[in-house]
Amino acid sequence: MQLGITAESLLYIILGILVVDFIFESILDWLNNRNIKKELPGDIAEFYNREKYELALEYQKTNNRFGLLTGTLSFIATLLILAFGGFGWLDNMLRQVTGHEIFLPLLYFFVLYFVSDILTLPIQLYRVFVIENRFGFNTMTPRLFVTDKIKGYLLTIVLGGILGGILIWLIVNIGPDFWIYFLAISILFIILIQLFYSTIILPLFNKLTPLEDGELKSAISDYSKKVDFSLTNIFVIDGSKRSKKANAFFMGFGKKKKVVLYDTLIQNHSQDELVAVLAHEIGHYKKKHIIGGMITSVISVALTLFILSLIVYNETLSLALGGEQLAIHLNLLAFGILYSPISKITGILVNMLSRKNEFAADHYAKSTYSGEALKTALKKLSVDNLSNLYPHPAYVFVHYSHPPLLERLKALG
Ligand SMILES: [Zn+2]
Structure with missing residues (x-):
């Protein structure tokens, strides 16, 4: 598919999408912030003393402020890199290392990932060792942070290298039909993750x-x-x-x-409450939410790949990002931004489905075990995690995979 526009116009569209998204998210944050209420709902008051609730409000405020700061910084950085053709510049630099049709894109994405991770390291450290520490959540040692980081890199290199390498090879060698082949591989991957995540990947980080x-x-x-x-x-x-x-x-x-x-x-809940939580989780299985989630993922991957196949061979995308020639990695990057309005919509649909499933699993726990025990467990969880009791409905609609506590309590009757 020819786009029929110049690289310059396309760059403006890309910048426009980023700006609109930033404004949209800022409005949601602002609404969510404004919605915080000082008073405690009656049926939770027994679990909260005033002091602890003040702490929860402080925790939300701190997180909101921190999110606003980091979000704004990364928004400005992305705009500047795009406006000055930074992504194209990196392509030119790496072409001096390798011109290989598969290794160049993989190297490109790894450098981007590595550099952005290093640049955001202070943010990650501040979140864990200052904010989470201050509110008494963090139990992670600096040593564990470092080993997690190293394992995360290795896992990204192995899994990203294999999947990314296959995708790029297919794009280069198969032509526009590549998406059908890669969809088949994605389906296999989605199934393998469900089957082996807890026996192969999770044990790398937890026991x-x-x-x-x-x-x-x-x-x-x-x-x-x-x-x-x-x-x-x-x-x-x-x-x-x-x-x-x-x-x-x-x-x-x-x-x-x-x-x-x-x-x-297990440490903080009674046996009754633990059985109720377990019943909720088993409810997800009995109501076939796991299979449903996998099918949803497959549909969303299929849509993404199909649209990708329509524009991935277009040189204009690379030029818009400041490249001097067609580069699959630049095109994938540009596609990522151009596609983000659609992925925002699919993300909202997935969250809607997920919230519906949470209600269904709660209902299952109520009908096979006890609604009262689940209610107590949910209240305790919310208090212990200092969760926001009053998220704005618009914010919930876009970002929440689980319904807010008060809605779940109401549904449990
Ligand atoms: Zn659930």
């Missing part, structure tokens, strides 16, 4: 242990028999080595399915 024999296990055992879910699929993860925040999640399917409970969750 998963089967639920120990004891009171909790026997309390859970009755429930899991009732809903026909094997106890051998329930695991505990050492989340406490990074943060005091608690969580639980469900992954995989078939023999590889797993409910994972954070050790921090």
